[in-house]
Amino acid sequence: MVLFQPHGGRSQAEGDALLALVTQGLLQAAIFNPDDLDATFENIKASGAEIIEEPTSQPWGVQDCAFRNPSDNLVQIAQA
Structure with missing residues (x-):
C-alpha cells in the first residue's frame, strides 16, 4: 500500500x-508522522517490537525512529 x-x-x-x-x-517501509514521537516510540518499545533505530534527530530537520513489526516489515516514524 x-x-x-x-x-x-x-x-x-x-x-x-x-x-x-x-x-x-x-x-518496504511505512512512514508515519505522530504528534509526539517520543511517546509513540516508548509505546512501541514497551510492546516488545524489534527496535532498529531509537529517536534520532536527522540533519534534514526531522526526528525519526524505526522498528520491525511482527511480520518483519520495517516501519519508520518521523516527526518534523
Missing part, C-alpha cells in the same frame, strides 16, 4: 524510480 503519490513534489524521473521500487516490493 502506498500512502503517498510517488510523483508528488518529485521530478518525473525520481517519481518513476520510486514507483518502480515500490512496485517491485523493494521499498
Whole structure:
C-alpha cells in the first residue's frame, strides 16, 4: 500500500524510480508522522517490537525512529 503519490513534489524521473521500487516490493517501509514521537516510540518499545533505530534527530530537520513489526516489515516514524 502506498500512502503517498510517488510523483508528488518529485521530478518525473525520481517519481518513476520510486514507483518502480515500490512496485517491485523493494521499498518496504511505512512512514508515519505522530504528534509526539517520543511517546509513540516508548509505546512501541514497551510492546516488545524489534527496535532498529531509537529517536534520532536527522540533519534534514526531522526526528525519526524505526522498528520491525511482527511480520518483519520495517516501519519508520518521523516527526518534523
